[in-house]
Amino acid sequence: MASESKPESKRDRLPFEPSRRKRAEKESAEAVSQAGTQKKAGASKQSSQSALKGRKDGRKARNNAIPEVVSQRMLRRMAFFSGLPTAAGVAVFFGSYFLLTRQILEFPKVFVLLLTLACFGSGVVGLTYGVLSASWDEERVGTRLGWHEFATNFGRMTAAWRAD
Known part of the structure:
Protein backbone atom coordinates (compact mmCIF):
# COMPACT_ATOMS: atom_id res chain seq x y z
CA MET A 1 0.00 0.00 0.00
CA ALA A 2 2.89 2.35 0.72
CA SER A 3 4.18 1.91 -2.82
CA GLU A 4 0.92 3.32 -4.24
CA SER A 5 1.48 6.70 -2.59
CA LYS A 6 4.98 7.04 -4.07
CA PRO A 7 5.35 8.78 -7.43
CA GLU A 8 5.78 6.60 -10.51
CA SER A 9 9.22 5.15 -11.12
CA LYS A 10 11.82 7.02 -13.15
CA ARG A 11 11.16 5.03 -16.36
CA ASP A 12 9.18 6.57 -19.19
CA ARG A 13 5.62 5.37 -19.64
CA LEU A 14 4.90 3.30 -22.71
CA PRO A 15 2.48 4.80 -25.24
CA PHE A 16 -0.17 2.14 -24.63
CA GLU A 17 0.34 1.70 -20.90
CA PRO A 18 -2.81 2.60 -18.94
CA SER A 19 -2.71 5.87 -17.06
CA ARG A 20 -3.62 6.19 -13.44
CA ARG A 21 -5.88 9.22 -13.97
CA LYS A 22 -8.67 7.54 -15.93
CA ARG A 23 -11.21 7.65 -13.11
CA ALA A 24 -10.66 11.34 -12.43
CA GLU A 25 -10.97 12.15 -16.13
CA LYS A 26 -14.20 10.17 -16.42
CA GLU A 27 -15.72 11.90 -13.40
CA SER A 28 -14.79 15.36 -14.67
CA ALA A 29 -16.18 14.53 -18.13
CA GLU A 30 -19.46 13.39 -16.56
CA ALA A 31 -19.67 16.58 -14.50
CA VAL A 32 -19.09 18.70 -17.62
CA SER A 33 -21.74 16.83 -19.58
CA GLN A 34 -24.31 17.10 -16.75
CA ALA A 35 -23.70 20.82 -16.34
CA GLY A 36 -24.00 21.29 -20.10
CA THR A 37 -27.38 19.56 -20.31
CA GLN A 38 -28.83 21.65 -17.49
CA LYS A 39 -27.99 24.95 -19.17
CA LYS A 40 -29.81 25.44 -22.43
CA ALA A 41 -28.49 28.96 -22.98
CA GLY A 42 -24.94 27.71 -23.50
CA ALA A 43 -25.82 25.12 -26.14
CA SER A 44 -23.41 26.47 -28.76
CA LYS A 45 -20.56 26.52 -26.25
CA GLN A 46 -21.33 22.95 -25.26
CA SER A 47 -21.27 21.73 -28.86
CA SER A 48 -17.88 23.33 -29.45
CA GLN A 49 -16.55 21.75 -26.25
CA SER A 50 -17.83 18.31 -27.26
CA ALA A 51 -16.21 18.67 -30.69
CA LEU A 52 -12.93 19.60 -29.00
CA LYS A 53 -13.30 16.65 -26.65
CA GLY A 54 -13.87 14.32 -29.61
CA ARG A 55 -10.64 15.47 -31.22
CA LYS A 56 -8.75 14.97 -27.96
CA ASP A 57 -10.18 11.46 -27.58
CA GLY A 58 -9.03 10.61 -31.13
CA ARG A 59 -5.51 11.77 -30.38
CA LYS A 60 -5.55 9.90 -27.10
CA ALA A 61 -6.63 6.68 -28.85
CA ARG A 62 -3.73 7.02 -31.30
CA ASN A 63 -1.32 7.60 -28.40
CA VAL A 90 -1.56 -32.30 -34.10
CA ALA A 91 1.52 -34.37 -34.97
CA VAL A 92 1.16 -36.45 -31.79
CA PHE A 93 -2.50 -37.12 -32.54
CA PHE A 94 -1.98 -38.21 -36.15
CA GLY A 95 1.27 -40.03 -35.37
CA SER A 96 -0.34 -42.04 -32.60
CA TYR A 97 -3.31 -42.80 -34.87
CA PHE A 98 -0.90 -44.11 -37.52
CA LEU A 99 1.03 -46.21 -34.96
CA LEU A 100 -2.12 -47.67 -33.42
CA THR A 101 -3.96 -48.49 -36.67
CA ARG A 102 -0.90 -50.15 -38.27
CA GLN A 103 -0.25 -51.99 -34.98
CA ILE A 104 3.36 -50.83 -35.03
CA LEU A 105 3.26 -49.84 -31.37
CA GLU A 106 0.68 -50.53 -28.67
CA PHE A 107 -0.02 -47.97 -25.94
CA PRO A 108 -3.12 -46.83 -24.04
CA LYS A 109 -5.40 -44.34 -25.77
CA VAL A 110 -5.46 -42.23 -22.61
CA PHE A 111 -1.75 -41.61 -23.21
CA VAL A 112 -2.60 -40.07 -26.58
CA LEU A 113 -5.33 -37.93 -25.01
CA LEU A 114 -3.10 -36.62 -22.22
CA LEU A 115 -0.14 -35.94 -24.48
CA THR A 116 -2.27 -34.12 -27.06
CA LEU A 117 -4.01 -32.15 -24.32
CA ALA A 118 -0.64 -31.14 -22.84
CA CYS A 119 0.55 -29.92 -26.25
CA PHE A 120 -2.60 -27.88 -26.89
CA GLY A 121 -2.54 -26.52 -23.33
CA SER A 122 1.05 -25.38 -23.70
CA GLY A 123 0.00 -23.72 -26.97
CA VAL A 124 -2.58 -21.66 -25.08
CA VAL A 125 -0.01 -20.72 -22.45
CA GLY A 126 2.36 -19.84 -25.31
CA LEU A 127 -0.08 -17.18 -26.54
CA THR A 128 0.15 -15.34 -23.24
CA TYR A 129 3.88 -15.82 -22.98
CA GLY A 130 4.33 -14.59 -26.53
CA VAL A 131 2.62 -11.29 -25.74
CA LEU A 132 4.29 -10.75 -22.39
CA SER A 133 7.79 -11.86 -23.44
CA ALA A 134 8.00 -9.32 -26.27
CA SER A 135 9.72 -6.06 -25.48
CA TRP A 136 7.09 -3.32 -25.31
CA ASP A 137 9.72 -0.67 -25.98
CA GLU A 138 9.90 0.28 -29.66
CA GLU A 139 13.68 0.76 -29.74
CA ARG A 140 14.61 -2.40 -27.82
CA VAL A 141 14.25 -5.82 -29.46
CA GLY A 142 14.76 -7.87 -26.30
CA THR A 143 16.28 -11.29 -25.76
CA ARG A 144 15.59 -14.45 -27.71
CA LEU A 145 13.53 -16.19 -25.02
CA GLY A 146 12.33 -12.97 -23.44
CA TRP A 147 12.37 -13.98 -19.78
CA HIS A 148 13.50 -10.53 -18.59
CA GLU A 149 10.82 -8.84 -20.71
CA PHE A 150 8.21 -11.30 -19.40
CA ALA A 151 9.06 -10.44 -15.80
CA THR A 152 8.93 -6.70 -16.55
CA ASN A 153 5.67 -6.83 -18.52
CA PHE A 154 3.99 -9.18 -16.05
CA GLY A 155 4.87 -6.73 -13.28
CA ARG A 156 3.36 -3.86 -15.29
CA ALA A 163 -4.50 0.29 -9.72
CA ASP A 164 -8.02 -0.37 -11.01
Whole structure:
Protein backbone atom coordinates (compact mmCIF):
# COMPACT_ATOMS: atom_id res chain seq x y z
CA MET A 1 0.00 0.00 0.00
CA ALA A 2 2.89 2.35 0.72
CA SER A 3 4.18 1.91 -2.82
CA GLU A 4 0.92 3.32 -4.24
CA SER A 5 1.48 6.70 -2.59
CA LYS A 6 4.98 7.04 -4.07
CA PRO A 7 5.35 8.78 -7.43
CA GLU A 8 5.78 6.60 -10.51
CA SER A 9 9.22 5.15 -11.12
CA LYS A 10 11.82 7.02 -13.15
CA ARG A 11 11.16 5.03 -16.36
CA ASP A 12 9.18 6.57 -19.19
CA ARG A 13 5.62 5.37 -19.64
CA LEU A 14 4.90 3.30 -22.71
CA PRO A 15 2.48 4.80 -25.24
CA PHE A 16 -0.17 2.14 -24.63
CA GLU A 17 0.34 1.70 -20.90
CA PRO A 18 -2.81 2.60 -18.94
CA SER A 19 -2.71 5.87 -17.06
CA ARG A 20 -3.62 6.19 -13.44
CA ARG A 21 -5.88 9.22 -13.97
CA LYS A 22 -8.67 7.54 -15.93
CA ARG A 23 -11.21 7.65 -13.11
CA ALA A 24 -10.66 11.34 -12.43
CA GLU A 25 -10.97 12.15 -16.13
CA LYS A 26 -14.20 10.17 -16.42
CA GLU A 27 -15.72 11.90 -13.40
CA SER A 28 -14.79 15.36 -14.67
CA ALA A 29 -16.18 14.53 -18.13
CA GLU A 30 -19.46 13.39 -16.56
CA ALA A 31 -19.67 16.58 -14.50
CA VAL A 32 -19.09 18.70 -17.62
CA SER A 33 -21.74 16.83 -19.58
CA GLN A 34 -24.31 17.10 -16.75
CA ALA A 35 -23.70 20.82 -16.34
CA GLY A 36 -24.00 21.29 -20.10
CA THR A 37 -27.38 19.56 -20.31
CA GLN A 38 -28.83 21.65 -17.49
CA LYS A 39 -27.99 24.95 -19.17
CA LYS A 40 -29.81 25.44 -22.43
CA ALA A 41 -28.49 28.96 -22.98
CA GLY A 42 -24.94 27.71 -23.50
CA ALA A 43 -25.82 25.12 -26.14
CA SER A 44 -23.41 26.47 -28.76
CA LYS A 45 -20.56 26.52 -26.25
CA GLN A 46 -21.33 22.95 -25.26
CA SER A 47 -21.27 21.73 -28.86
CA SER A 48 -17.88 23.33 -29.45
CA GLN A 49 -16.55 21.75 -26.25
CA SER A 50 -17.83 18.31 -27.26
CA ALA A 51 -16.21 18.67 -30.69
CA LEU A 52 -12.93 19.60 -29.00
CA LYS A 53 -13.30 16.65 -26.65
CA GLY A 54 -13.87 14.32 -29.61
CA ARG A 55 -10.64 15.47 -31.22
CA LYS A 56 -8.75 14.97 -27.96
CA ASP A 57 -10.18 11.46 -27.58
CA GLY A 58 -9.03 10.61 -31.13
CA ARG A 59 -5.51 11.77 -30.38
CA LYS A 60 -5.55 9.90 -27.10
CA ALA A 61 -6.63 6.68 -28.85
CA ARG A 62 -3.73 7.02 -31.30
CA ASN A 63 -1.32 7.60 -28.40
CA ASN A 64 -2.63 4.53 -26.55
CA ALA A 65 -2.43 2.27 -29.61
CA ILE A 66 0.25 -0.41 -29.71
CA PRO A 67 3.04 0.68 -32.07
CA GLU A 68 3.35 -1.39 -35.27
CA VAL A 69 6.90 -2.57 -34.44
CA VAL A 70 5.81 -3.87 -31.04
CA SER A 71 2.68 -5.46 -32.51
CA GLN A 72 4.69 -7.37 -35.11
CA ARG A 73 7.16 -8.48 -32.43
CA MET A 74 4.29 -9.79 -30.30
CA LEU A 75 2.75 -11.58 -33.27
CA ARG A 76 6.01 -13.35 -34.16
CA ARG A 77 6.50 -14.49 -30.59
CA MET A 78 2.91 -15.66 -30.28
CA ALA A 79 3.23 -17.66 -33.51
CA PHE A 80 6.42 -19.30 -32.27
CA PHE A 81 5.47 -20.02 -28.65
CA SER A 82 1.95 -21.11 -29.53
CA GLY A 83 2.45 -22.54 -33.02
CA LEU A 84 5.12 -25.08 -32.13
CA PRO A 85 3.20 -26.76 -29.27
CA THR A 86 -0.04 -26.73 -31.28
CA ALA A 87 1.69 -28.30 -34.29
CA ALA A 88 3.25 -30.85 -31.95
CA GLY A 89 -0.22 -31.69 -30.59
CA VAL A 90 -1.56 -32.30 -34.10
CA ALA A 91 1.52 -34.37 -34.97
CA VAL A 92 1.16 -36.45 -31.79
CA PHE A 93 -2.50 -37.12 -32.54
CA PHE A 94 -1.98 -38.21 -36.15
CA GLY A 95 1.27 -40.03 -35.37
CA SER A 96 -0.34 -42.04 -32.60
CA TYR A 97 -3.31 -42.80 -34.87
CA PHE A 98 -0.90 -44.11 -37.52
CA LEU A 99 1.03 -46.21 -34.96
CA LEU A 100 -2.12 -47.67 -33.42
CA THR A 101 -3.96 -48.49 -36.67
CA ARG A 102 -0.90 -50.15 -38.27
CA GLN A 103 -0.25 -51.99 -34.98
CA ILE A 104 3.36 -50.83 -35.03
CA LEU A 105 3.26 -49.84 -31.37
CA GLU A 106 0.68 -50.53 -28.67
CA PHE A 107 -0.02 -47.97 -25.94
CA PRO A 108 -3.12 -46.83 -24.04
CA LYS A 109 -5.40 -44.34 -25.77
CA VAL A 110 -5.46 -42.23 -22.61
CA PHE A 111 -1.75 -41.61 -23.21
CA VAL A 112 -2.60 -40.07 -26.58
CA LEU A 113 -5.33 -37.93 -25.01
CA LEU A 114 -3.10 -36.62 -22.22
CA LEU A 115 -0.14 -35.94 -24.48
CA THR A 116 -2.27 -34.12 -27.06
CA LEU A 117 -4.01 -32.15 -24.32
CA ALA A 118 -0.64 -31.14 -22.84
CA CYS A 119 0.55 -29.92 -26.25
CA PHE A 120 -2.60 -27.88 -26.89
CA GLY A 121 -2.54 -26.52 -23.33
CA SER A 122 1.05 -25.38 -23.70
CA GLY A 123 0.00 -23.72 -26.97
CA VAL A 124 -2.58 -21.66 -25.08
CA VAL A 125 -0.01 -20.72 -22.45
CA GLY A 126 2.36 -19.84 -25.31
CA LEU A 127 -0.08 -17.18 -26.54
CA THR A 128 0.15 -15.34 -23.24
CA TYR A 129 3.88 -15.82 -22.98
CA GLY A 130 4.33 -14.59 -26.53
CA VAL A 131 2.62 -11.29 -25.74
CA LEU A 132 4.29 -10.75 -22.39
CA SER A 133 7.79 -11.86 -23.44
CA ALA A 134 8.00 -9.32 -26.27
CA SER A 135 9.72 -6.06 -25.48
CA TRP A 136 7.09 -3.32 -25.31
CA ASP A 137 9.72 -0.67 -25.98
CA GLU A 138 9.90 0.28 -29.66
CA GLU A 139 13.68 0.76 -29.74
CA ARG A 140 14.61 -2.40 -27.82
CA VAL A 141 14.25 -5.82 -29.46
CA GLY A 142 14.76 -7.87 -26.30
CA THR A 143 16.28 -11.29 -25.76
CA ARG A 144 15.59 -14.45 -27.71
CA LEU A 145 13.53 -16.19 -25.02
CA GLY A 146 12.33 -12.97 -23.44
CA TRP A 147 12.37 -13.98 -19.78
CA HIS A 148 13.50 -10.53 -18.59
CA GLU A 149 10.82 -8.84 -20.71
CA PHE A 150 8.21 -11.30 -19.40
CA ALA A 151 9.06 -10.44 -15.80
CA THR A 152 8.93 -6.70 -16.55
CA ASN A 153 5.67 -6.83 -18.52
CA PHE A 154 3.99 -9.18 -16.05
CA GLY A 155 4.87 -6.73 -13.28
CA ARG A 156 3.36 -3.86 -15.29
CA MET A 157 0.20 -5.86 -15.93
CA THR A 158 -0.32 -6.80 -12.29
CA ALA A 159 0.38 -3.20 -11.22
CA ALA A 160 -2.31 -2.00 -13.65
CA TRP A 161 -4.77 -4.53 -12.23
CA ARG A 162 -4.07 -3.36 -8.69
CA ALA A 163 -4.50 0.29 -9.72
CA ASP A 164 -8.02 -0.37 -11.01
